[in-house]
Each structure stands twice: as structure tokens, then as C-alpha cells.
Amino acid sequence: MSDHITSARWVVTGIQDRHTPVIVDEGAxxxxxxxxxAVGSLEEMRHLSPGAAETAYPDHVMLPGFVNSHHHVGMTPLQLGSPDHALELWFASRIPGRKLDLYLDTLYSAFEMIASGVTTVAHIHGWMSGGYEAVHGAATKVLDAYRTIGMRASYSYALREQNRLVYEADEEFCARLPQPLAGQVAAYLQSQVLTFDEHMALFDQLTAENAGQALTRIQLAPANLHWVTDESLVEMNARSVRHGVPMHMHLLETAYQKEYARRRTGKTAVRHLYDLGVLSPRMTLGHGVWLNQEDIEIAADTGTCVCHNCSSNFRLRSGVAPLNAFEKHGLNVGMGLDEAGINDDRDMLQELRLVLRAHRVPGMDDADVPSCPQVLRMATEGGANTTAFGREIGRLDPGRRMDAVLINWKTATYPFQDPDIPMLDAVMQRAKQNAVDAVIVDGAVIYEDGRFTNVDRDAILEDIARHYAHPRTEEETARRQMGHDVFPHVKAFYDGYLGAETRTPFYAPSSAK
Structure with a gap:
């Protein structure tokens, strides 16, 4: 057995409640x-294990490693030519995106996440062409990248079996397109088809291949209500129960998805999932921007989790999720960076601040707005509960895995910080990536002093740059033209889709009258 003592000026083991972090001063x-x-004073830890190796961080705050609870790709859509359209148009605008080896692509975003203190990611994969073998090969590359760099990953390949481009059947949409565009789009969408049985076979194969791995787990992901059938949702839920793995499902990201659910089911999406019997603590709803009051109560009653993707919701005009209502009803809420954060990167420190600021509604009662401990809990324990690692991570408590981030207090607060501000509030609101001095996963240092211990970042970035220095292939050129040609037809599909629904927001940040 290998014992190690890691000490810091402050050790934040977790969050007791939305106002109270659990902090060990001069802890280890x-x-x-x-x-x-064990966690306690350095002297206590030395007494428990006299021969343990030691690493001291005397000027640092040790926090539980952050969990990015909702992630998809490495190279961002903006990098690959897709502007920040509204979500439903954004899918079409991403068709021209150039491809990259997924091992390199995964490492690219892992560099950004780890450098901001992320130790675990829920990687929701999808949108692959080429059939089962191609998808399995791609999934293997993603998992290999995380294992190589030393990051923890809860992986799923999202089930999409219908309505792949707009909120109606692929065949019906393509039938209204002019030729030859109709045939091109139909072939493109068909290339992404995996049957439900193939999806489940992929889950089984990846689960078997992942046996014995410490850093990676396999979970399930019904991609969104419009992408899956009721029968598939029920069967995936049964498989989730049998295998003891969670599910992560995009839901109610936009007002258009809310309207789709009404047209399909005659009720809200959450009520429909409840009636199907698929809501439980094993289910995480990604985004949840358009949950109504009843939906939130249903989620609370069933223990269903929500993943808040603040940056993504702003960038894609999806709306503002009612986080303050989630908190009041006691929902377990994680935090996700989605495709890219507000600065087109995966900076969890910045996302913490964005979540703190975005929900500061007018008024004077601190209970009405997010607190620093609450947001840290979202980025650690709350996110952990949405992954296949669950209570093995998310806190620095005995019995959990040693995943931590060390933030240099002097770097974060230089040249001055008044001590009247609580330490956690100061470090969360002021620390930037340059203050992240070390990141530990499963007891191993994977990032220290700006360098990754397992992978040469500069060499990987150079490989990526060389790849994109080549001109587009013939296939990429044709797909680029197809994406541009189909875009206006996708936009036209949504003309008048929302109707004249009256909306009463949870937040009222301004007034037209």
C-alpha cells in the first residue's frame, strides 16, 4: 500500500449547506x-501514517476536484466555423465542421478542463457517421484519451433514433427539400443511424471492455425527448436499473423543445417522463431551462437531478434556467460547460463566477440568490452525483477518491484581499487559471505548475495545427456546401413554431412597462 499526505493552508472537504463550507485550517x-x-491536521495525519510520503502546499486552498457534468467535444463549434446561432439552427450550421482524430480532439478539451481544476467529466458522445464499428472505434479513442491524460470520465454514447435535424421525422423533412439537396441530406442523416439494439450492444461492449478501469465508467444517455421513442426510454431505464448506472438526458433546453413536447404528448416533457416511470435519482436532465413550477416539483419529488449549463444557455439563446427555484426545492444540481464556456473554452473557474452572477435577481435577500458554497457544491458533489462515479468523488471525505485541485491563494488574491471576506468567497470570485498550481486525480498529480505530467500538450496542439493546415477533403467540401444549402430550410421549418404562448418568467430582471 502507498500512503501519501497532502497538506494545504486550507482544506475544503465539501459543503455542509448553501451557507457553510467545511474547512480544515492548516489541514491535510x-x-x-x-x-x-482521513482528513485533519498535518500532525494527526503523520500520527496515523508515520512513514507516508508528503507533499506540502503551504500557500494553497485545496478543493474537491471540479466535475464538468455535461460535455461533448474538444474543438469548439466556433473554431470549426459555426457561429452562436439559436440551438435549432446551430445543429444545421455544424454540418460543415471538419473532423479531427477523436483522441486528439478529446485531449484538446481535457487540457482546458484540467487546467481550471476539472478532475471528472461526463462525456456525452454522439453524432457519428459510419455505423457500429466506426462508433465503437471513436468511443474507444475518447476513453483512451482520458485514461492517458489521467482524467476521470463518465462516458455515454447518446441515443438518437429520430428527428435528427429538425423536430419532425427525417423522411418528412427531406421530402420537402429540393433535389439534389434532399438526397444529400437524407444520405447524411442515414449515415448516422444506429438501431436501438446497436446502441445497447455498444453499451454492453464498452462496459465489458471498461472492466477494471479506475478512471472511466460507462453510463447511458437518451439524447433528448425529440430524439428517442417512449419505448426506448422505458427500456433504457430498465437497463439503467439492471446495471446500476445513471442516465443523462438533454431536456427542455429551448422554448422550441417545450413546444415539441406539448405537440407530441399533450403535456410537459417532465410530466411525460414521470408518467413513463423514468424519473429517479439515476436520471439527470441536461439544461432544464424551460421547466415550469410543476416540473420542478416533480423533479424534486422523484429525486431527479438537473445539470445547469449556464454558458451554453447564454450563447445559444436558450434562456436562463431557474436555478434559484431548483435550490429552493432541494434539487441536486450539477454544472456543465457543454460545448464550450462563455470564452469558448472549458474554464470551470470562470463558469463558477458566471453562475454566481447570472441568477442575482433584483432584491435584497441573500437567500434569493446563489451563494459561493452552493455553487461550489454544484461544481463538485452535485456534479459527482450525476455521473457513474456518484459518491466515490465530489468531496474530500474518507472513503472517497483523492481528486483535488490546489489553488494558490497568493496568486489568486495578489496584491491584497481583506480578511473580512470569507476565504472561499474570495478564492471563487478571484481565482483564475494561473492560480491552479496542481490537480490530483486518484491520488496522482496529473497537472502541476502549468504542465501535464502524462501528455506533452505542446506536441498535441502541434499535431492538431498540422491537421487543420491541410485543405478540406472532397468529402468535407461537399458537406460544407450541403450544410450551407440546408440551413435556410431548417430556419423556415421553425417559422411560427412557437405560436403566441404567454410566458411568465421565474426571474424578472427588467420591465418593458
């Missing part, structure tokens, strides 16, 4: 083979 964590054995 004793870990054994990547598992936390």
Missing part, C-alpha cells in the same frame, strides 16, 4: 492508493 489529507483515509 491522508490517502492510500488513491483513496482518502
Amino acid at each position: 489529507v491522508l490517502s492510500r492508493d488513491g483513496e482518502i483515509v
